[in-house]
Amino acid sequence: MLGAQMQFELSRLVDAAWAVAAYAAQGRDDLSPQQRAAVERALTLSGLPVGSHDPEFAAALTSQLAQAAAFAEGPTKGWGDMPDEVLLAQGRGSRQVADWIVDEAAPVLGLTGVAERSGAVFLDVGVGTGQLAVRIAERWPRARVVGVDRMERVLGLARTVVDGAGCADRVELRHGDVTDLADDAVYDLAWLPLSFMSPDAIPKALEAVRRVLRPGGWVIATTFAADSELPIVNAMSDLVTAVNGGSSLTQEDLLVEIRAAGYGETVALPSTPLTGALTAARG
Structure with missing residues (x-):
């Protein structure tokens, strides 16, 4: 079992991934009021822009998150093995x-x-x-x-x-x-x-x-x-x-x-x- 400090460090990296996800998600119109408020608070506290959404860069970020998750789950998949939506996002x-x-x-x-x-x-x-x-x-x-x-x-x-x-x-x-x-x-x-x-x-x-x-x-x-x-x-x-x-x-x-x-x-x-x-x- 990992020590408490190492678990803490890895959890902070996951938080960073969620901050990236929040930036990418803020351009969606299907967020509930609670979700949108949480997204904006997360972005503000992370020092990321709220309201100045770049949809093309956000799509590339979303694709990178999906590829990283796929690699973590295994078996290893190359770029061409990703789902259509991941390829189109990138x-x-x-x-x-x-x-x-x-x-x-x-x-x-x-x-x-x-x-x-x-x-x-x-x-x-x-x-x-x-x-x-x-x-x-x-x-x-x-x-x-x-x-x-x-x-x-x-x-x-x-x-x-x-x-x-x-x-x-x-x-x-x-x-x-x-x-x-x-x-x-x-x-x-x-x-x-x-x-x-x-x-x-x-x-x-x-x-x-x-x-x-x-x-x-x-x-x-x-x-x-x-x-x-x-x-x-x-x-x-x-x-x-x-x-x-x-x-x-x-x-x-x-x-x-x-x-x-x-x-x-x-x-x-x-x-x-x-x-x-x-x-x-x-x-």
Whole structure:
């Protein structure tokens, strides 16, 4: 049996999870008056915002809570084994990532004008439920988006999302691996979430993306590992990637892989909690 102090410490961590749940739940309209009052008190005492609800970030938090609970219960499930609602919730958070690409990354990389012209093509590797791809199509209405994913079940969700958004004419979904792409010098910008890939798949993925980029095109590669000065932050990143069968590649390690794959200029981009560490490389 655990000692009283250890039980206390673990209980406080559970309280933190409930605080996150309270933030995510405050946007719901089905809370009873008693529940809403309790949610607002919990948020206030936790130092979290009351009333300034961010539904997309809240959806991503909800998905993370569900994945953590599933891992605690066992047997271990990867991201693709989660229920549809968990995958869709995390996908809603990726809409913010798309906004970040358009508003923050594209100007830094000199791609805003390119992306806004007719004929621009964006590659979404690991398209998941398609919500990042849809948001890119909404923000860049003259561009075309190609999303590729190895999980047919997840692509089924993506097709529903794309059709529902009314942009199936500009968002193409493909079943397969990024290394299977037969395109040659087609894409202006590629999104490559390496944190979901196994270490041995990363060199091949980087080489494949470089091949399909147009001359001067860019890839934005993501890693969960943030090289934090706090060991606990890095440990949690390692845990998430291990559960999902991904890689805990650091940004420094990634630069080595990028150079080996033959890329040119690299740019370290500002990161967010939803994106992880971000590195751009010119093909």
